[in-house]
Amino acid sequence: MGAAFLGSLAGRASASVTPLDFSRPPSQPLAALPPEFAPKARRVIYLHMAGAPSQLELFEHKPELTKFDGKDCPASFLAGKRFAFISGVPQLLGAQYPFHQAGQAGAWISDRLPHLEKHIDDLCFVRSMRTDQFNHAPAQLLLQTGHERLGFASFGSWVTYGLGTENQNLPGFIVLTSGGKNPDGGKQLWGPGYLPGVYQGVQCRSLGEPVLYLKNPAGVSRPLRRRMLDSIGAINGLTHAEYANPETVTRTAQYELAFRMQIEATDAMDWPGEPAAVRARYGARPGEASFANNCLVARRLAERGVRFIQLHHWGWDSHGASQNEALNIGFADRCRETDQPIAALLTDLKERGLFDDTLVVWAGEFGRTSMRENRGGQEMQFVGRDHNPGAFTIWMAGGGVKPGMSYGETDPLGYEIVKNPVEVRDLHATLLYLLGLDHRKLTYPFQGLDQKLTSVKPARIVGDLLA
Amino acid sequence: MRNGVSARAYFIGVAVVSALLLALAMALRPSFAYAVRDTFGLVQPVPAAPDSFYTTRVAPLFAEHCTGCHGGKRQKGDLRLDELAAVMRGGKHGPVIRAGSAGESELVARIGLPQTDPKAMPPQGKEPLSGDDVAVVRAWIAAGASATRLARDIAGAPPPVRKIEIPVLDTATAARERAAFAAPLADLQARYPGAIAFVSRSSADLEINASRLGASFDDGDLAALEPLRDRIVRLDVSGTRVGDASGPALAAMHRLQVLRALDTGMSAKSLAPLRDRGTKVHDGRF
Numbered sequence: 001m002g003a004a005f006l007g008s009l010a011g012r013a014s015a016s017v018t019p020l021d022f023s024r025p026p027s028q029p030l031a032a033l034p035p036e037f038a039p040k041a042r043r044v045i046y047l048h049m050a051g052a053p054s055q056l057e058l059f060e061h062k063p064e065l066t067k068f069d070g071k072d073c074p075a076s077f078l079a080g081k082r083f084a085f086i087s088g089v090p091q092l093l094g095a096q097y098p099f100h101q102a103g104q105a106g107a108w109i110s111d112r113l114p115h116l117e118k119h120i121d122d123l124c125f126v127r128s129m130r131t132d133q134f135n136h137a138p139a140q141l142l143l144q145t146g147h148e149r150l151g152f153a154s155f156g157s158w159v160t161y162g163l164g165t166e167n168q169n170l171p172g173f174i175v176l177t178s179g180g181k182n183p184d185g186g187k188q189l190w191g192p193g194y195l196p197g198v199y200q201g202v203q204c205r206s207l208g209e210p211v212l213y214l215k216n217p218a219g220v221s222r223p224l225r226r227r228m229l230d231s232i233g234a235i236n237g238l239t240h241a242e243y244a245n246p247e248t249v250t251r252t253a254q255y256e257l258a259f260r261m262q263i264e265a266t267d268a269m270d271w272p273g274e275p276a277a278v279r280a281r282y283g284a285r286p287g288e289a290s291f292a293n294n295c296l297v298a299r300r301l302a303e304r305g306v307r308f309i310q311l312h313h314w315g316w317d318s319h320g321a322s323q324n325e326a327l328n329i330g331f332a333d334r335c336r337e338t339d340q341p342i343a344a345l346l347t348d349l350k351e352r353g354l355f356d357d358t359l360v361v362w363a364g365e366f367g368r369t370s371m372r373e374n375r376g377g378q379e380m381q382f383v384g385r386d387h388n389p390g391a392f393t394i395w396m397a398g399g400g401v402k403p404g405m406s407y408g409e410t411d412p413l414g415y416e417i418v419k420n421p422v423e424v425r426d427l428h429a430t431l432l433y434l435l436g437l438d439h440r441k442l443t444y445p446f447q448g449l450d451q452k453l454t455s456v457k458p459a460r461i462v463g464d465l466l467a
Numbered sequence: 468m469r470n471g472v473s474a475r476a477y478f479i480g481v482a483v484v485s486a487l488l489l490a491l492a493m494a495l496r497p498s499f500a501y502a503v504r505d506t507f508g509l510v511q512p513v514p515a516a517p518d519s520f521y522t523t524r525v526a527p528l529f530a531e532h533c534t535g536c537h538g539g540k541r542q543k544g545d546l547r548l549d550e551l552a553a554v555m556r557g558g559k560h561g562p563v564i565r566a567g568s569a570g571e572s573e574l575v576a577r578i579g580l581p582q583t584d585p586k587a588m589p590p591q592g593k594e595p596l597s598g599d600d601v602a603v604v605r606a607w608i609a610a611g612a613s614a615t616r617l618a619r620d621i622a623g624a625p626p627p628v629r630k631i632e633i634p635v636l637d638t639a640t641a642a643r644e645r646a647a648f649a650a651p652l653a654d655l656q657a658r659y660p661g662a663i664a665f666v667s668r669s670s671a672d673l674e675i676n677a678s679r680l681g682a683s684f685d686d687g688d689l690a691a692l693e694p695l696r697d698r699i700v701r702l703d704v705s706g707t708r709v710g711d712a713s714g715p716a717l718a719a720m721h722r723l724q725v726l727r728a729l730d731t732g733m734s735a736k737s738l739a740p741l742r743d744r745g746t747k748v749h750d751g752r753f
Contacts, residue, residue: 037667304679351751461631463628
């Protein structure tokens, strides 16, 4: 019986999936490797809306929900469900902003995103994303690493591991945060997990010097720095010869990268040098750690051959417990902070000939409930919604995704998926496919398993999302 | 015989009782009856046509969601859904499909139940059929549960989900094709480090990004790429000193699909022939 079980497992796994070879010379861990098959996208700009924006105030037009606004939530919505804060019988909550149709495809959108609306025919919406995590940190980890627990390699790390990066003078994976706080999942969201440390996302500061201590200290010239690194490299070489720990090589490579970055990263981050018209388009202003500035930097990094650029904007957790968490206050601010910069980024990518092979992803970590949150069973001071892992909406644009697409559907109250559910692993498999990688072959041996971003459950490439 | 029953009568008696028991078992367990008839070659197979709606749309759904328990290895409820004859025969409680009437088909009723219902199929915990999947099964039954009818004859079926087949990685062919220009490629890669790459592991086509070489890359450099011209499908010369003199060299790259040429000395006029032949040109001018 056991043997038969193992046999059936082996039969399932055998479907001629041989991991690809991702080995490189130890001194060039970020060297570009060709994808397995011709890619549609050559780089990724991932816009992580940390805190989970309400799909019901942005993209999900649900007139039925508006009709039943204020009515008690149906019992079937609550049976067997766990919520972060809702208790007792909450009331349904209609959309807080008016919706209208836009673009050739007539997609519905609320009045909060007037700039993004101009690009709506380029967007590919997935309205039926689901997750099994209803708290921020694990849900963000699931989206970013394929697992809800700590210790796994992030999406950006996988892509950098699989494809390397074009520009050896910049990190292959760069992270910028805004919104006043790092996302709840912490730096693990761009962590390398079990992959070599060199594939970790490099977080650049959005205010002040982008990378601390990148400049040589006073009295240290570039030739002196070079001689110092050569000496350190020689010593590290001896250590590596003795212990053969790949992390030693990683360390040496990081020193060398930092040396090259001293020139190139400083230039890449120098967005205030952009023409005034471009800065105005984004709403970028020096002296603040804003999402707008980060979007402009993202375009500059994309142009310079950075493989994976990830922007985290915190503050979408609209429970209604405070002004900043209110759908009619903080949520509106988040929309204002992100709408114009994202639209400018898309415009800029198009004008600079980068849109066709850059994959732009906009996503939170779960959705929000069709019910108004009633923390502790009480009516709250502000209007908000609780977490809904059962359904959320994301969009993608650019490299190889189907423009004007709307995939999946939720029920008339926007609570549960009724058509074409997409698992996080399906999304990952699809994104990797666009980058020219078969998710089954992008593996790294660790703890007796060929680890994958999509993990062990079967993942499907969602063909309907592809152009 | 002690009690006077002849051996012949005894034999006939046992045979009759055995036959009755066999008939009873076959009547009670259709799958057993099927196995018996199959053993004696009495089963008339219902061959589903390879291009039929059943084979292309319905059978894959059964294979994905049902045959783990209702297939060759296990036959829960005496039901098999791995071949059309068995599907039409049904299970322990009789047929599960009534051709022409999805509403009266037990199979449709079961796959349409909410997951929490104890009679739902697949049972709770297994991946249920999607709304579109159920619609496919319904449409097939409503149109007569045919073994041969094609997709175009089945009304009301949702369009098929686009399946993505990942091409088999053929590095041998790529290696053979790459060998033809290996020497000049190695020279040029040494001259322009990091600028020249294969499109993929399974391709001998090249993409060249000279944009990071900046002003150090000019018309002479572009001309130097001549040995690779039949293989270049993407080229980025943005920010380089390439100018109109490179028009002929670019024209010779007849397989060039995408040219990115922002902030160069190339005029719109010299890029026009490339656009006309179908190369996608990004020069920042609108």
